[in-house]
Amino acid sequence: AAIAAGVPLSRIELMDDVMVGAMNSYSDLSLKEAPTLLVEFEGGPASVAEHVDRFEAIASGRGALGYEFAADPRRRDELWQARHDALPAAAALRPGSSTWSTDVCVPISRLADCIEETQADIAAEGVLAPIAGHVGDGNFHLAFVVDTEVTAEREAAQAVNERLVRRAVAMGGTCTGEHGIGTGKRAALRLEHGEGVRVMEAIKAALDPRQLLNPGKVL
Template sequence: MTALPTSATATALEDLAAALGAKVSTDPAVRASRGHDRSHLPWEPPSAVVRCTSTGDVSTALAICHRHGVPAVPIAAGTGLEGGANSTADAICLDLSGLDNILRIGADDLDATVQAGVMKSALNAALAGHGLTFPVGPGVDASVGGMASTGASGTTAVRYGTMKENVLGLTVVLADGTVIKTGGRARKSAAGYDLTHLFVGAEGTLGVLTEVTLRVYGIPEATGVAICSFPTLEACTAVVLATLTSGVPISRVELLDDVTVDAVNRYSGLGLPVLPTLIFEFEGSPSAVAEQSGTVRGLAARHGGTGWDYADDPERIGRIWRARHDALPSYAALVPGSSTWSTDVCVPISRLAECITLTKADTDAHGVLAPIVGHVGDGNFHLAFVLPPGDEGALAAAAAINGRLVDRALSMGGTSTGEHGIGLGKTASLAKEHASALPAMAAIKHALDPRGILNPGKVLAG
């Protein structure tokens, strides 16, 4: 972690300083703070951090890095969980958090254009004055560019989709500093290759996103949330399947296993029965919300659901979702001094209960604490390994369980990651999942980044 810059990096640093001045920092504290995301994966402080505030800054920095063959690693909020923003000692970090301007809100067209470093919370604060919201994204506050780069989603994907369905256009800086624009504001287009969705989910390996045009939505007139306990995980998923096939337009449905319920009870004081639990959210007019919740309550009762607890007070709804989104810190609080390793897979909904049940049996058999939450409306669930400090055995067991989890999901027709991305942590999993397509992916990577400087080692290994 104390490696000196290579001669190429040292020369690039001189050019960056000449071109961008005080925006280039080699301060050790700055380098350490911007060198990693929230994952457990390895990282080193980069040689320098370039605090970019415009597309032009990114273009200038990448042109210099490309000329000298120096790696460039973009980061904004740094909330990723698979090492996608982790640096190495010879890299230049492109800090996009200063790209924080909301460029346009098209209230009549239900769209908005923002710079990549804009946080979801800031976007929604600006949209609220227009009666609009952007509901997509993880529970943690994240940057729009980071969410687009990882193809993120979150609890609302069952109704609103992922970032891939909600990005209309991009401004992208290619490896050599060339700036391109993809997509636009039209809701559909048959013009040319769909470059927008080539870059969405590419994790900064094909280009650096600097501006994003998004779909936005009207704020619902009414919202209701219900919590219900079930005797088994199978009962939970059966209710979700019944709800989806009945056509009820739920906006969220989250599964908490019994360990998660216990953790959030302790951390957030919810006081729920320690059983597999579903949290439903309904949106629409007051009458529509009442009809939706009534239908789902009946379906839940038929599958052994108990303790239906309904809330329509915004404060209580906020408290419920805060507790759900605080699941990760609640897990860490179970074991003092512990760290967490969060992973995710996604399977066809009909296989979800089986996949979760087999995964829980695997963690129990190896004595690993690993609570589960799931976006069960789309078959995506998360496993969080709680690792006691200094316990190398637990870390090794977690790695083995994670490998079997991915194999299990793939065998069921699923994917190695529903929303966390590949980053550093799942490159081997991607090779298993898309073996026949890897040469095509590598060809695209080489065409757009022939010197291999963009976020090297991420997504495609080697």
Template sequence: MQSGQELERKPLDAAFLAALRERFGDRLSLSAAILAQHGRSETHYEPSLPDAVVFAHSTEEVVALVALCARFSVPIVPFGAGTSIEGNALPVRGGVSVDLSQMDAIVAVNAGDFDCTVQAGCRREQLNAHLRDLGLFFPIDPGANATIGGMASTRASGTNAVRYGTMREAVLSLTVVTPDARVIRTARRARKSAAGYDLTRLFIGAEGTLGIITEVTLRLHPIPEAVSAAVCGFETIEGAVETVVQAIQCGVPLARIELLDDAQIRAVNAWSKLDLPELPTLFLEFHGSENGVAEQIGTVGALASQNGGGDFQWSNLPEERSRLWRARHEAFYAAVNLRPGAVGWSTDVCVPISRLPECIAETRRDLDGASIPATIVGHVGDGNFHVIFPIDPRSAGELREVEALNDRIVARALAMDGTCTGEHGIGLGKQAALIEELGDAVDLMRTVKRALDPQDLFNPGKIFQL
């Protein structure tokens, strides 16, 4: 497995540990099992353990912990569900992992304004279960049942992004504890504001390097009158992607449109016990009125037919749709389990939608020449796709080969004016690509980091090196 950047570690001061015990009691853990749980995630990086874990229950407790860490110069790393992909929450300099998962309250739902406020540890599935009887839902779905705070910190996305946007569009306001132990609220609930710097967007995607998010105010949406899902196999991967591009260009308001190549379909069939034809396949979902959904289906069906698509297989019942999308959300695990004992490495480039067919086709040719099996799956409605490599964690040669393939994929995306990460964040693995992508803008990011966190205690070693 790839090693994270182990930075200089110092053992925790006895006085610091005594102060933690006094303040947090049995919610301070030095247990080897708890440390191990907080030193790994859904990533190919080697574990990197914290020295202590604190389970926080309120913003005020996070403030107290931050003040103690600042006083003793101890690194602090926020932890939610542990589902990040790029080593975003690995404590590479040790210190304290602050677990926010028990801060999971739904603070307020303002149904008339289509918004709500939740604590950072609230999970997206928990929130939607609470909202269902109100006729509302929160659409961002990165696959894993992640915490809302973690989703904001990594600027998460998911299958609904083509219609409803990403966490950047979904968040109205944040409550954040800063490195000097202040509590700030970045905005009010108004749907628009011209009041000063956009601090909300500063902290979204900052991966806990500038502040610890403790509450999030979110936009909500009404549950659609009609929802219809379908799968459609294609003769070629190019035909599937061209259908997506043409549907977007025709203005079809797709709710979800996901691509799984033939290798991924084989993996999904085995993992989720489906029997889909082993072809490049689109998973689609349409939201709206009955008439609107019917019109969308007709348009996309005609485009698919022109691009080598077969018949649509429809899933209109809620339980059928849930089974279909559960299979899509478990695609990562399905791909990894193509090889017993493998670990997963997932890329996540994103390109302008018009360049997507070319980008995916060239990537597939690269993969066909590789010695390691790989699958392609993507949120292709917004130009974002993943390559999932199931790699042998004991093989240095495989690691080098995948690193080279990943570098080619990223370089190709940047040459098309795309990005090295559509939704996973920079974390540990994409720091060089960030500099290539944004150049001197990264120096400005360092300036902001130094101004807010001069001791470099908040999730050090992530996004860039100081």
């Protein structure tokens, strides 16, 4: 709604309550452990104040619980550094475990639906997977924190990830926003693009019949 209203947002980041708790512990913060948006505006004092007022009015109409305005550069840097440290903060929730990051991207109009359904799935599987996202473009990440020696944990995380991908594609999104296909989402590429992958494979075969370029990958 803020984007549609023309509010100029430089950055808008989401952390769910689990991620906020991890950041509080790791970065020595005292943020309310609730789903949180970090929003940055650009401009002079007067224009920024206007943007903040417009954004707060929109957020209030959608149930926002409270606000903190960080005008002090040190405080701003502290908050953004905590956001940048989200992955090690998540890892610190279970010392000795491993982190596995995944992401999807959906139309912004479906973002809340996708996150809520994913949170329900995480809870049902009993896995630890704090969420953070660059929500201005509909992209969000799960930071799975798992003991890789425990087969059941690995399989539960993989199941959540597979359903996340299918959920995002069904909502008109993509199986990955930033992390790329790699080797782990090859099946998702076919799910998303269908026969288009065969066309890509035909082009690859024509240009590289001896399979010398990036062998063993998707194409």
